[in-house]
Amino acid sequence: MVEVRVPRGRIDKRQAIVDAAFRVFARQGYEQASVQDIAEEAGVSKQTVYNHFQDKQAVFSAAMAATADAVLADNLAAVERLRDPGPDLRAALNETAFGLLKICCDPRSSALRSLTYAQLTRFPDLLEVVQGRLASGLGPAMADRLARLALAGELRPCDPERAAEQFLALLTAPVETRSRMGTRKLPEDDVKAVAEAAVDTFLRAYGTR
Amino acid sequence: MVEVRVPRGRIDKRQAIVDAAFRVFARQGYEQASVQDIAEEAGVSKQTVYNHFQDKQAVFSAAMAATADAVLADNLAAVERLRDPGPDLRAALNETAFGLLKICCDPRSSALRSLTYAQLTRFPDLLEVVQGRLASGLGPAMADRLARLALAGELRPCDPERAAEQFLALLTAPVETRSRMGTRKLPEDDVKAVAEAAVDTFLRAYGTR
DNA sequence: ACCATACTGGACTCATGAGTCCATGTGGAG
């Protein structure tokens, strides 16, 4: 262990701790990650962690919330692609789908899902923190875009919430299965194939003839 | 705590332990469940647990494997409904879909997913034990049924593996989201609605005109 | 009836990790 001499100081230790915590939790899981591990990963002493957070659980919550925010932001950015779809709807959907799947396959995103699942029984309020941000953010945003497309006659008239739910289902579930719950990384080509298959089925069901 | 005097004996303690273990793990998670808890739930002494299993991890593996087998069997039974679909294909698909979703919503099934996700990093071979049985069992079985239907002209010609993957995606992902990863139980009507929506979209994409 | 086998419970060791305390160092604001 070669220690890099990092300048002491009261900079953004807190942020460093939050970032490091998520990395450690992602690698080792909640119970296996000791506060000491987190402190070391952050280049900080254990006591400093306790200066910023009440206890281990508070560190965990903060790390999960921050990551959920980041992942949601990425997802929303991908959906924005549909705001101005251009002449080729299929191409726009394909790009959006591929963008969403790349985020979904990212280790950060996988770890977020894993950790949420894992700690549900212990921290029920994790749902508000994580799922509350993701599902309650992404679904409606997608539904908004699809509603506009339907109104513009690009899709057949339909319930946009249901369409959004199914579009996302066609994307995420196959990737989740194929990547073995995020444990093996899918080849880019597979991801593209899933995206195109999803868009194809979606357009058959919701497209205008 | 009123202790029921249970007759001692070398009956199927092992089975009792496996069953009890899954219940305890489902309630408390792997790390939170102590071997003592499991022994008490099984009405057995801690030492007896260690008579039958090498260590806590072995108990866990056995419990997960047994549950995965049971859940897979239920799933396969539901898919069997499609072997003789009868004149009304939509009705047959609806029944199958609803059957699959009821299993999927069952606490046992939810706990199985939760625990698998949670312990992935620690026990990578859990994938072979659990996912290996479920995904590798259900997907192909579904694909078989769909292939027959396509051959009989009930569905348009298509890749049955892809169709099966998407059919299952349309079922499970929405339920997973709506039930908040299995933490709140969905009203029967919601489950039925998801099933019918999935079948509707599936038939629009894969049905014959 | 007998004996091997399995079950019991309770005491034991041992490792681990959360959270606290404190004496000491250090950077930046005034």
Next chain:
DNA sequence: CTCCACATGGACTCATGAGTCCAGTATGGT
């Protein structure tokens, strides 16, 4: 320059739980 708020690390307490050991007890096959 001088505080002061924050950072450090190392030692400490305390609780918990895995896994072992053993002496005593019930069971079922023969």
